[in-house]
Amino acid sequence: xxxxxxxxxxxxxxxxxxxxxxxxxxxxxxxxxxxxxxxxxxxxxxxxxxxxxxxxxxxxxxxxxxxxxxxxxxxx
Amino acid sequence: xxxxxxxxxxxxxxxxxxxxxxxxxxxxxxxxxxxxxxxxxxxxxxxxxxxxxxxxxxxxxxxxxxxxxxxxxxxxxxxxxxxxxxxxxxxxxxxxxxxxxxxxxxxxxxxxxxxxxxxxxxxxxxxxxxxxxxxxxxxxxxxxxxxxxxxxxxxxxxxxxxxxxxxxxxxxxxxxxxxxxxxxxxxxxxxxxxxxxxxxxxxxxxxxxxxxxxxxxxxxxxxxxxxxxxxxxxxxxxxxxxxxxxxxxxxxxxxxxxxxxxxxxxxxxxxxxxxxxxxxxxxxxxxxxxxxxxxxxxxxxxxxxxxxxxxxxxxxxxxxxxxxxxxxxxxxxxxxxxxxxxxxxxxxxxxxxxxxxxxxxxxxxxxxxxxxxxxxxxxxxxxxxxxxxxxxxxxxxxxxxxxxxxxxxxxxxxxxxxxxxxxxxxxxxxxxxxxxxxxxxxxxxxxxxxxxxxxxxxxxxxxxxxxxxxxxxxxxxxxxxxxxxxxxxxxxxxxxxxxxxxxxxxxxxxxxxxxxxxxxxxxxxxxxxxxxxxxxxxxxxxxxxxxxxxxxxxxxxxxxxxxxxxxxxxxxxxxxxxxxxxxxxxxxxxxxxxxxxxxxxxxxxxxxxxxxxxxxxxxxxxxxxxxxxxxxxxxxxxxxxxxxxxxxxxxxxxxxxxxxxxxxxxxxxxxxxxxxxxxxxxxxxxxxxxxxxxxxxxxxxxxxxxxxxxxxxxxxxxxxxxxxxxxxxxxxxxxxxxxxxxxxxxxxxxxxxxxxxxxxxxxxxxxxxxxxxxxxxxxxxxx
Numbered sequence: 001x002x003x004x005x006x007x008x009x010x011x012x013x014x015x016x017x018x019x020x021x022x023x024x025x026x027x028x029x030x031x032x033x034x035x036x037x038x039x040x041x042x043x044x045x046x047x048x049x050x051x052x053x054x055x056x057x058x059x060x061x062x063x064x065x066x067x068x069x070x071x072x073x074x075x076x
Numbered sequence: 077x078x079x080x081x082x083x084x085x086x087x088x089x090x091x092x093x094x095x096x097x098x099x100x101x102x103x104x105x106x107x108x109x110x111x112x113x114x115x116x117x118x119x120x121x122x123x124x125x126x127x128x129x130x131x132x133x134x135x136x137x138x139x140x141x142x143x144x145x146x147x148x149x150x151x152x153x154x155x156x157x158x159x160x161x162x163x164x165x166x167x168x169x170x171x172x173x174x175x176x177x178x179x180x181x182x183x184x185x186x187x188x189x190x191x192x193x194x195x196x197x198x199x200x201x202x203x204x205x206x207x208x209x210x211x212x213x214x215x216x217x218x219x220x221x222x223x224x225x226x227x228x229x230x231x232x233x234x235x236x237x238x239x240x241x242x243x244x245x246x247x248x249x250x251x252x253x254x255x256x257x258x259x260x261x262x263x264x265x266x267x268x269x270x271x272x273x274x275x276x277x278x279x280x281x282x283x284x285x286x287x288x289x290x291x292x293x294x295x296x297x298x299x300x301x302x303x304x305x306x307x308x309x310x311x312x313x314x315x316x317x318x319x320x321x322x323x324x325x326x327x328x329x330x331x332x333x334x335x336x337x338x339x340x341x342x343x344x345x346x347x348x349x350x351x352x353x354x355x356x357x358x359x360x361x362x363x364x365x366x367x368x369x370x371x372x373x374x375x376x377x378x379x380x381x382x383x384x385x386x387x388x389x390x391x392x393x394x395x396x397x398x399x400x401x402x403x404x405x406x407x408x409x410x411x412x413x414x415x416x417x418x419x420x421x422x423x424x425x426x427x428x429x430x431x432x433x434x435x436x437x438x439x440x441x442x443x444x445x446x447x448x449x450x451x452x453x454x455x456x457x458x459x460x461x462x463x464x465x466x467x468x469x470x471x472x473x474x475x476x477x478x479x480x481x482x483x484x485x486x487x488x489x490x491x492x493x494x495x496x497x498x499x500x501x502x503x504x505x506x507x508x509x510x511x512x513x514x515x516x517x518x519x520x521x522x523x524x525x526x527x528x529x530x531x532x533x534x535x536x537x538x539x540x541x542x543x544x545x546x547x548x549x550x551x552x553x554x555x556x557x558x559x560x561x562x563x564x565x566x567x568x569x570x571x572x573x574x575x576x577x578x579x580x581x582x583x584x585x586x587x588x589x590x591x592x593x594x595x596x597x598x599x600x601x602x603x604x605x606x607x608x609x610x611x612x613x614x615x616x617x618x619x620x621x622x623x624x625x626x627x628x629x630x631x632x633x634x635x636x637x638x639x640x641x642x643x644x645x646x647x648x649x650x651x652x653x654x655x656x657x658x659x660x661x662x663x664x665x666x667x668x669x670x671x672x673x674x675x676x677x678x679x680x681x682x683x684x685x686x687x688x689x690x691x692x693x694x695x696x697x698x699x700x701x702x703x704x705x706x707x708x709x710x711x712x713x714x715x716x717x718x719x720x721x722x723x724x725x726x727x728x729x730x731x732x733x734x735x736x737x738x739x740x741x742x743x744x745x746x747x748x749x750x751x752x753x754x755x756x757x758x759x760x761x762x763x764x765x766x767x768x769x770x771x772x773x774x775x776x777x778x779x780x781x782x783x784x785x786x787x788x789x790x791x792x793x794x795x796x797x798x799x800x801x802x803x804x805x806x807x808x809x810x811x812x813x814x815x816x817x818x819x820x821x822x823x824x825x826x827x828x829x830x831x832x833x834x835x836x837x838x839x840x841x842x843x844x845x846x847x848x849x850x851x852x853x854x855x856x857x858x859x
Contacts, residue, residue, distance in 0.1 A: 001093075003093070003096050003097055003100050004100065005100035005101055005103055005104035006104065007104055007107060007108055007111070029097070029101075031101060031104075031105070031117050031119045031120050032117070032119070033108065033112070033115050033116065033117055034115075034116045034117065034118050035114070035115060035116055036108075036112045036115045038108055038112060038115065040101060040104040040105060040108065040117065040120075041104075042097055042100050042101050042104070044093070044097055068107075070100075070103045070104035070106075070107040070108075071099065071100040071103035071104060073096050073099075073100065
């Protein structure tokens with residue numbers, strides 16, 4: 001049951017669509033910065049399989065340039 | 077059992093998970109802050125606010141007039157904790173016991189959450205909109221039938237600034253009556269008239285930084301250890317740190333302030349007038365007068381004498397100032413040699429000379445503090461004048477550490493009552509008698525100038541007499557509890573209960589005042605609404621709405637707006653619920669534009685833990701009348717007392733005159749009333765805070781041990797206190813925290829089970845109209 005937080009950096013001009021894409025995903029919570037092209041992403045998945053599936057989805061997002069891990073926690 | 081245990085585990089797990097989510101969010105936000113300086117995340121607080129974690133927001137404390145900054149901890153929409161705000165210069169992170177427990181006052185079991193109206197003699201719950209309809213209907217009906225001065229509003233020094241502002245605008249500007257008063261008349265009016273008569277302008281010239289600069293503190297009838305504990309702690313900390321600091325308690329009974337002071341001097345009630353004059357006599361006799369200051373900045377006056385006590389209905393008095401010269405003033409003081417005054421006051425000539433020497437020593441910085449002891453006084457204006465006389469003779473004023481400092485009792489007695497002007501004669505700027513002030517108000521309020529009546533109507537005591545007589549038939553009471561606090565209470569409660577009187581009460585808990593109401597409106601309390609308070613040192617303190625009010629409770633400001641709109645004043649009250657406090661503040665600021673009283677804009681108030689006025693060119697004013705600090709000084713001299721037309725502060729020849737009622741053979745004891753540290757005023761809030769209520773669950777009468785022995789009473793035994801107006805039976809306290817001298821008893825008024833104001837006298841200072849709760853005559857019986 002891992003919980004992670006990231007700084008998500010959008011591709012140029014894609015901050016709004018990145019927020020939309022991330023907010024549409026299960027297990028994700030989004031806090032966009034007001035004055036920079038940065039988005040805080042918090043993920044909270046119920047098990048390892050779901051976490052792996054979410055990671056794959058994130059990597060395939062066209063609006064996402066990079067993810068920088070800020071915090072990680074896993075009860076297992 | 078198993079199911080319950082399992083449910084608990086799930087709840088704990090969920091809370092823990094939310095906690096970790098919040099930590100994850102915080103960590104990411106912190107990382108972003110390091111990588112991108114200045115980055116902001118507006119949605120972040122929303123997430124942490126729902127996380128089960130505590131988030132902290134600033135507010136001024138709800139209780140006394142010190143104005144301590146607090147940080148209120150909120151979890152899941154509920155205020156759960158309080159800590160002192162280290163960024164607030166008032167208290168620098170410290171709180172007193174009331175402050176630390178203040179949020180518990182929001183959550184008493186019997187909180188008023190729904191409106192009630194009296195139907196067939198019974199109070200019945202109704203939707204608040206229906207109750208507001210009835211309030212508007214009754215107000216209009218009464219005004220139409222009996223005239224504009226048959227309706228009144230009675231508020232409080234616990235009103236927020238917007239509360240008082242809209243009350244004044246509706247009643248004075250729209251309805252055209254000056255029937256606007258507030259309970260600060262009972263605690264601060266003599267301070268106001270003292271300032272006005274001496275300086276021509278209200279509110280202290282100094283600030284709390286005086287405490288960090290003075291060498292000598294003299295508390296005049298002021299138990300600061302219990303009433304202003306955070307400021308008193310600051311004095312004690314200075315004494316410990318600086319070693320050259322002395323505290324002198326000048327009072328009528330021994331208190332915790334006396335115990336902590338370096339010297340305690342007791343005087344007989346009312347004789348502070350004589351002692352103050354004797355100090356001035358001694359200053360002149362020893363040539364300790366600061367002649368340069370006096371010649372440049374002071375003028376001398378006398379007023380009327382034998383001015384009465386206001387115990388009869390329709391009492392009227394107007395003082396008349398006559399200029400005198402220094403020699404006439406000196407001759408006046410010949411009646412007040414220390415030796416003569418020793419016989420009147422019981423204070424030894426040696427102690428009088430000691431205090432005079434401290435004031436007279438140019439190497440010593442002296443700050444005088446006072447509050448109710450000098451203000452609740454049938455010569456309250458005079459004793460304020462006389463303490464100013466002392467400071468003016470020696471030129472110890474308007475400088476760091478040197479000054480007379482009138483403390484206030486309520487969180488916004490200054491901000492709402494004195495600055496907004498929620499008294500019968502006042503407007504937000506100036507007085508109703510002044511044509512220019514009326515024009516100014518009418519312009520800002522967008523009402524015809526003829527709406528504003530140039531004649532004041534009723535001060536507080538006379539307002540409740542008018543209710544009793546039937547001259548007032550509709551009264552709206554907000555944020556105060558007069559059916560506990562009015563002196564000579566039996567008369568005023570009987571008056572409020574008369575058949576054709578209509579009483580509306582807005583409050584947060586049931587009280588003896590809601591008991592006499594025809595409509596009860598549930599009010600939002602403190603941080604359940606946005607607002608501003610103004611404290612003792614000219615500091616305006618903004619607070620946001622931090623938690624939601626319960627049920628249908630509504631801010632007092634919005635209640636008045638709702639009624640105003642029902643009465644057809646939509647144009648004057650056009651604001652939306654979203655930003656009405658900001659709009660009201662910016663309108664109110666217009667009244668005070670200019671260097672003497674400029675107020676900070678809303679955007680500045682919202683960010684800081686209070687801002688002192690005058691706020692000019694982005695700078696707060698610490699000491700008024702001193703051009704080093706005060707931008708309103710323009711005369712090119714080292715001081716500018718710009719409140720008076722002669723640009724001078726006035727020294728007044730004011731005599732000693734006895735109290736309205738003194739002990740005699742039938743009623744041989746003085747009765748003195750007041751407060752204690754655990755409870756706020758009538759206890760309607762603090763008695764619902766378990767730890768405070770358990771500390772002092774009931775009121776009591778303090779007796780001198782020898783008087784108690786004569787009476788045959790030991791601690792806890794019942795004593796009957798009888799005056800010409802009423803009686804009350806309550807437990808005795810002997811050698812407790814306060815010890816009165818022989819011939820005096822003291823009773824705290826926080827407990828509605830023992831209504832000591834059924835015993836007190838409704839005599840008042842003829843100039844300020846503030847009642848004297850400290851002196852009347854009683855006899856005692858073992859009950």
